[in-house]
Amino acid sequence: MKPTTLDLFADAEPEQDRRREQIGEQSYVLRGYALPWLTRLLPALETVLATAPFRQMVTPGGFTMSVALSSCGTWGWTTDRSGYRYTREDPRTGLPWPPMPEVFLQLAQAAAREAGFADFVPDSCLINRYVPGAKMSLHQDKDEKSYAAPIVSVSLGLPAMFLFGGFARSDKSQRVPLLHGDIVVWGGVDRLRYHGVLPIKDGYHPRLGKQRINFTFRTAR
Ligand code: SIN
Ligand code: FE2
Numbered sequence: 001m002k003p004t005t006l007d008l009f010a011d012a013e014p015e016q017d018r019r020r021e022q023i024g025e026q027s028y029v030l031r032g033y034a035l036p037w038l039t040r041l042l043p044a045l046e047t048v049l050a051t052a053p054f055r056q057m058v059t060p061g062g063f064t065m066s067v068a069l070s071s072c073g074t075w076g077w078t079t080d081r082s083g084y085r086y087t088r089e090d091p092r093t094g095l096p097w098p099p100m101p102e103v104f105l106q107l108a109q110a111a112a113r114e115a116g117f118a119d120f121v122p123d124s125c126l127i128n129r130y131v132p133g134a135k136m137s138l139h140q141d142k143d144e145k146s147y148a149a150p151i152v153s154v155s156l157g158l159p160a161m162f163l164f165g166g167f168a169r170s171d172k173s174q175r176v177p178l179l180h181g182d183i184v185v186w187g188g189v190d191r192l193r194y195h196g197v198l199p200i201k202d203g204y205h206p207r208l209g210k211q212r213i214n215f216t217f218r219t220a221r
Pocket of ligand 2: 140141
């Protein structure tokens with residue numbers, strides 16, 4: 001077969017338009033934004049998970065979350081019977097959460113800037129792992145000390161249907177399909193919007209297998 005220039009990109013991610021879609025006054029989906037970062041992002045993720053593996057946590061109400069969690073950065077979000085909070089230590093080991101890899105920080109800052117939030121300095125990255133059937137109920141991110149900084153949320157692996165709601169749980173939600181490499185950024189007047197994820201459909205992602213991984217960057221303190 002005659003080689004074509006396309007062969008040069010045989011190992012690259014399938015082309016996805018790098019578009020910016022507005023989903024709220026200060027909320028955007030950056031389509032495919034994380035794709036060029038993956039060769040640095042995935043090995044860094046492995047390093048974090050070697051120290052702080054995914055685990056399922058229990059809510060204050062006593063339910064085991066379907067999503068498994070890990071964290072990196074100065075502060076890690078945790079939940080148990082006594083409540084939701086940020087801790088400096090991984091409750092599993094009592095050791096500090098692994099540091100936030102430089103490439104995580106750079107990607108989060110670049111994405112925030114792209115959505116109009118310059119000077120984002122996240123001190124926490126929650127890492128969510130969804131297997132098919134796992135979901136995240138509608139909630140607000142409100143355990144942070146200040147709401148001045150945006151939320152930057154990176155999607156990898158299996159597709160998800162993201163729910164982007166209003167300021168009351170009962171407000172109607174937009175359904176936003178999220179694919180491998182998409183990043184959602186919301187902040188400013190939209191910072192406290194309800195959001196969640198519908199149960200992940202069964203499937204197999206060529207790069208990540210039977211799972212969806214989400215990074216949620218925040219300024220906790
Ligand atoms: C979250 O709100 O913590 C996760 C959102 C997502 O998985 O897209
Ligand atoms: Fe959230």
